[in-house]
Amino acid sequence: MKLAADLQAFEQKLGHRFRDPSLLVQAVTHSSLSSATRPDNQRLEFLGDRVLGLAMAEALLQADMAAAEGQLAPRFNALVRKEACADVAREIGLGEVLKLGRSEMLSGGRRKEALLGDAMEAVIAAVYLDAGFDAARAIVRQLWGPRIGRVEQDARDAKTALQEWVQARGQQPPSYTALGRSGPDHQPVFTVEVRLTSGESEQAQAGTKRAAEQAAAKALLARMEGRNG
Structure with a gap:
């Protein structure tokens, strides 16, 4: 019951109510807790990476109609890299609802950057499968919105x-x-x-x-x- 309540609260932070809640459950299930009857989020992560990439490329093109490919590429990379995905995951409390095995939980899995970034991509894929690309695009633009606005400065890293x-x-x-x-x-x-x-x-x-x-x-x-x- 607590997990269901936590996932419902997470849906509100995410901004999407799932018609198929099992997609969200899979998206937050790490491989350390997977089984034959409990699929993990690795396949969703693979898909979500591509959905995020398409949504972000589209957003960047629309945000700066005059930008050349050489300008767009570093902005894109800054926005879709694992660190950026993990930052978004922290902002919406994704780590708090992850389903982890005992060893992963004890080693601080809820705070690990790679784990959070992968799970964020899996959640994007879950939204895409649940409601289509328009819904996934809306989630990406909502969650990444402030970053898109300042990406030119961020992309020119130190x-x-x-x-x-x-x-x-x-x-x-x-x-x-x-x-x-x-x-x-x-x-x-x-x-x-x-x-x-x-x-x-x-x-x-x-x-x-x-x-x-x-x-x-x-x-x-x-x-x-x-x-x-």
Whole structure:
């Protein structure tokens, strides 16, 4: 009964009431709890990735009619990557209704970025199968709306900006080195160093290797731009 009530509350946050509730149950079922009679969300994740991609490509084309493909591609990648999907999942409380096996639950599965991102794609697929592409598109635009508006700034990430800065000054692209990983499996901390061929470097820590690289690049770019006025 509690699970049914939780899923009904989740439907309200999602903005879609399922005609076939079993689709939502499958979308929130992780492989650690699957069985012959309880399918997991992996097949839905595969479909949802494609539905999200089509809905997002359409939204970006309509948001900027003059943008070239070279401008649209990084915006698209920023919006559909696992980190973005996981952020949306957190905003609507998807982790709270995931059906996980005991070991996955004890290891902090409800907070894992990859798991949340996959489940978000599975939920999009469930909406698509339940009510068609128009309904899935509406959900994507509702949940990703603010991100679509600011994606041009987000897509120009710190690593790209740093690489453009050094190349404009005749240097080779910066190198990134993973210095270590600490913390428990469900909440790791990655330490990364970025270094220029001219010798300058910065280190940063974050919950994912990619985020640590971005933070290090941002810190080094800020220092180099400040030094050069």
